[in-house]
Amino acid sequence: MADGFDFSPGAQVPLQGAAGQTAATHALASAAYRDSPMEEILKADNEWHKSKVTKGRFSLFEPNLGEAFSQAVRVRMLGAGRAALIQSFGMEPQTVVEHALAAGHIRKERDSKLTAVTVVFGVLFLPGLLIWLGVFQLRRTLAGSKDKRTGLLGNGALLAVGVLAVIFLIRLPFDGVLGWYLRAMLVAPVIGWVLAKRICESTAKDLRERWDGLLSGGGLGAKIPDAVPGNPGDSAREALRQSLQNLTAEQHSNMVFYAGPKGILGMGTRWGSWQLAEELVPKEPGKEIHQFRSYDVIRAMHDQLKLLERGPLNSGGFPKPSVKHWIVSAVGEGAGSVSRREGQDVEAFQVKPHEIQRICNEQQFGSNERHYLGVQFVLWDGQLIITMMITVTVLHETLRIEITGHALGPVHPLFTTKSSPKTITKPKTVRFWETTSTTLPLVEPKEVVRLAVRAPLTWYPPVLDFLGGKLSLPEPFGLRHAWADQPWRHRFMADDAMRAATPILRVAHNAALKVLDEHGVDTERFGNRSLSLGGAVQDASPKKADVYDA
Incomplete structure (x- = not known):
């Protein structure tokens, strides 16, 4: 049952996506496990979609990339009352979520342990904890300065406090319980830091193994027990499970959004456009054309395009394409959000077939949604999305067939980079012309302090967002198009995109000419125009077809 309860011990993400399309999925999923600075994600932004990093009040509470990305994705894609999402073609967004x-x-389990350590070795000895935190915050602030001498002051301040702490312990002017408490006040936070470091190192190793495992093509599945209801009254887990189901349903919606020069959101910019428009003239003078509608032509194209993978030669060629009817809604270039239509003509984010047919036949002019027949290829393990969109309109006595090419390139290389060990290289003491490299611990001392002070507050993210800052995702948001590169920088990807245009154009035109001929239309002019376009489509140079020079 779709709405039944699942009492299995844990939810596992399948290691292989649809048709092996895992490269883009795993690349984006790996961002959740990363420990690099949050600002790194700004490097992955393209010219159309920009992320935003909001700074907090204290750098000591700043999240890293994995923490910020995980929180932003969870809230945006599963949050109550969220705005509509853009489909992520060539990948499974539910796997990323x-x-x-x-x-x-994993981080919550670590934070639970760190919170216990912070309470025992920090809160109980609060004055000493505040002294150490103040020094670390000062050091962190000064270390971020562009002036190297200012950065050295931070290290000097930390060393000075350490020396004063030792002197204070030896020459303490108090005796009895107060004296022992004051001594423990300075020592306990240091002991807590040592224990916290071991906890952080273990978790960091686990997170990095998952990061590298995903990019190696496999890795461990994502265990999310919070999405498995433990009993029929477990409303929180049931709500999360249903949110994941809704996410998958919206991913398969047949409605997309055209945003001017940005192209169709999720499909990429329009790189080519070919139009055949001729007058409908009866084949035999004095006779009328047999009545037909735009959808009759589209249906014939649909049937022929489903056979694209078949050819006269046994030489590979096209993989099986996805041929689908799309409803395209126009939004502004700078639209901050989109909304999907609702009502009796829509079910589970899908516009019903009878409404698709009505839009195809009737909504061809004016401010309405439009119908397109799409042929989509998912190539390069999900890294390249080629979509050819076909629309047929009949205005007065003119039939027009327009075919446009869209291409979405690979995800930014930031997401395909594996982790690397932290090393420091310096010259040898005696043989100074040679260098030696030392591998550093995964978690630096300042990172242990950051994680420890954040741990008690992770149960209420708004406070952490206020204190440390957060990541805001580009809108309208979809996982795939937000961080996609252009395919034209990759020779073979560019070739694949442009090679697909010619056979699709010819199949669509031949199917249309057959329908016209069967309904008593003179197809001579259409045939001549089709041959002309067949030559023009072979121009191996993609254009910015959505940027009009007017």
């Missing part, structure tokens, strides 16, 4: 949930679960 589940990895974000799994990474959050």
Whole structure:
């Protein structure tokens, strides 16, 4: 049952996506496990979609990339009352969200341990903890200065406090319980830091293994017990499970959004456009054309395009394409959000077939949604999305067939980079012309302090957002198009996109000419125009077809 309860011990993400399309999925999912600075994600932004990093009040509470990405994705894609999402073609967004949930679960387990350490060795000795935190915050602030001498002051301040602490312990002017408490006040936070470092090192190693495992093509599945209801009254987990189901349903919606020069959101910019428009003239003078509608032509194209993978030669060629009817809604270039239509003509984010047919036949002019027949290829393990969109309009006595090409390139290389060990290289003491490299611990001392002070507050993210800052995702948001590169920088990807245009154009034109001929239309002019376009489509140079020079 779709709405039944699942009492299995844990939810696992499948290691292989649809048709092996895992490269883009795993690359984006790996971001949830990363420990690099949050600002790194700004490097992945393209010219159309920009992320925003909001700074907090104290750098000591700043999240890293994995923490910020996981929280932003969970809130944006599963939050109550969220705005509509853009489909992520060539990947499974639910898998990315589940990895974000799994990474959050791992960090929560770590934070529970760190919170216990902070309470025992910090809160009980609060004056000493505040002294050490003040020094670390001062050091962190000064270390971020562009002036190297200012940065050295931070290290000097930390060393000075350490020396004063030792002197204070030896020459303490108090005796009895107060004296022992004052001594413990300075020592306990240091002991807590040592224990916290071991906890942080263990978790950091686990997170990095998952990060590298995903990019190696496999890795561990994302365990998300929070999405499995433990009993029929477990409303929180049931709500999360249903949110994941809604996410998958919206991913398969047949409605997309055209945003001017940005192209169709999720499909990429329009790089080519070919139009055949001729007058409908009866084949035999004095006779009328047999009545037909735009959808009759589209249906014939649909049937022929489903056979694209078949050819006269046994030489590979096209993989099986996805041929689908799309409803395209126009939004502004700078639209901050989109909304999907609702009502009796829509079910589970899908516009029903009878409404698709009505839009195809009737909504061809004016401010309405439009119908397109799409042929989509998912190539390069999900890294390249080629979509050819076909629309047929009949205005007065003119039939027009327009075919446009859209291409969405690979995810930014930031997401495909594996973790690297932290090393420091310096010259040898005696043989100074040679260098030696030392591998540093995964978690630096300042990172242990950051994680420890954040741990008690992770149960209420708004406070952490206020204190440390957060990541805001580009809107209208979809996982795939937000961080996609152009395919034209990759020779073979560019070739694949442009090679697909010619056969699709010819199949569509031949199907249309057959329908016209069967309904008594003179197809001579249409045939001549089709041959002309068949030559023009072979121009191997993509254009910015949505940027009009007017």
